[in-house]
Amino acid sequence: MTSDRWLRRFHPGGDARARLVCFPHAGGSASYWHPLSGLLSPRTEVLAVQYPGRQDRFTETPLRSITELAARAVDALGESDGRPLLLLGHSMGAVVAYEAARLLESSGAGPDLLMVSGRRAPHLRRPEAAHLLDDRALLAHLASLDGTDAGLLADPEIVALALPAVRADYAALTGYQYREREPLRCPVTALVGDDDPVTSPADARGWERYTAAGFDLKVFPGGHFYLNGRHDEIAAVISRHLEALV
Template sequence: MSETPEDDTWVRSFHNAEPGAAQLICLPHAGGSASFYFPMSRALSPRVDVLAVQYPGRQDRRTDPRIEDIGQLADQITAALRPRLRSSMALFGHSMGAILAFEVTCRLEQQHGIIPTHVFVSGRRAPSTHRHETVHLRDDDGIVAEMRELSGTDARILADEELLRMAMPAIRSDYTAVERYQPGAAAVISAPITALTGDADPRSTLDEVAAWRRHTTGEFATRTFAGGHFFLANHQEAINGLVADRLANDSRSVGQGANKQARTPVQLVTGPE
């Protein structure tokens, strides 16, 4: 496993990685936790060193103050990640995690001169698209109804009133952060972006996902899978393979010094899975 400072509460490493392994930083969805990425870590290790971010206010960070602002979250995640980053490093985020992966990349590039080899944005429309959403203003039953519709929360939690009551403050804070999010004026990165989406996602149309191409000067591709907002649950093997192949190609490019050169935008690539 990756070495973890005793006082580091932000990052989780689940499996051993071989020396020189590509690094993948994973960011969960609203209401999610680092353990959401345990299956991906298990599948990709030891070739890929998967590090999953644990947001405050949940699981072992249940008593930590919650953060209801994407910018503040991105600032703190970036600070926690910086000492760990390798030359071959990519990010993967689903839903709210996709926005955080993008915002962390903005900070790494603009403030620290660090360009990830790739950014995978899953289950989220582009920052330049906008929907007026107010899930965070609903009562608890209204938020639970949203979670049931998206089918991303363990049914045992939704059925357990005590567990749900414990988790609800963090869930509401996450919805508050992502629904109030507004991208900055310089919301464009150099790192390549691959956008993954479900063809029946009620929270993102294919056009809204394709709009991610506006947010990178590097290569851009989309992959469309059958399913709704949590399509990746039914396509984990295919997505793991896609990520592994992309990271392997990117690692070879890093070894050849290609990451130090300006990247040229390419044709939008789409393909059903």
């Protein structure tokens, strides 16, 4: 692992030809990306963002700002080392990754590709108030997305530790204000499940307007967490993009 609070490296990547930075979903943690890291290492250095308020950062106050999450992650990433850089974010992480991509482009540090998963394009605003739900309703909402082990949601101690971060993340999404800006100079690939109750393939296609360098949409069988159990397929998509870059 890296020593930085914001980034985790689960597998060796010193001789990798490219870097992939992964941004978790609302309530998620860096470890969500561990399986993907194992599949892509050592040819790709995979760095997973660890937001405050979870796992080894559970004593820290969660942030309630998408742009601040992006800025902190970009600061931790540091200067470009010349290798191709890819960003991948799932659900809330897709929006954080998008804002991170904008910051990186403004500094001339890339990225070479943005991959957004399970999240509608930012201009497709809809009411979001999950952070205002009571504990029971919020847990039911999380269960409906089928991305969290039911045993964890039934454990009072784990729930007590996790809910503050979940609420903060949903509050960050609610408070996020998209404004029209120039499209990214890097390509964008959108990934989505064909039965996602939160983001439809049409919603995911909305990301096409966010790039001036090419757009691709890939639809997989499954719901909001279609990635679970499909890490081989996701790794193959990433690898094909990497081969084109290097």
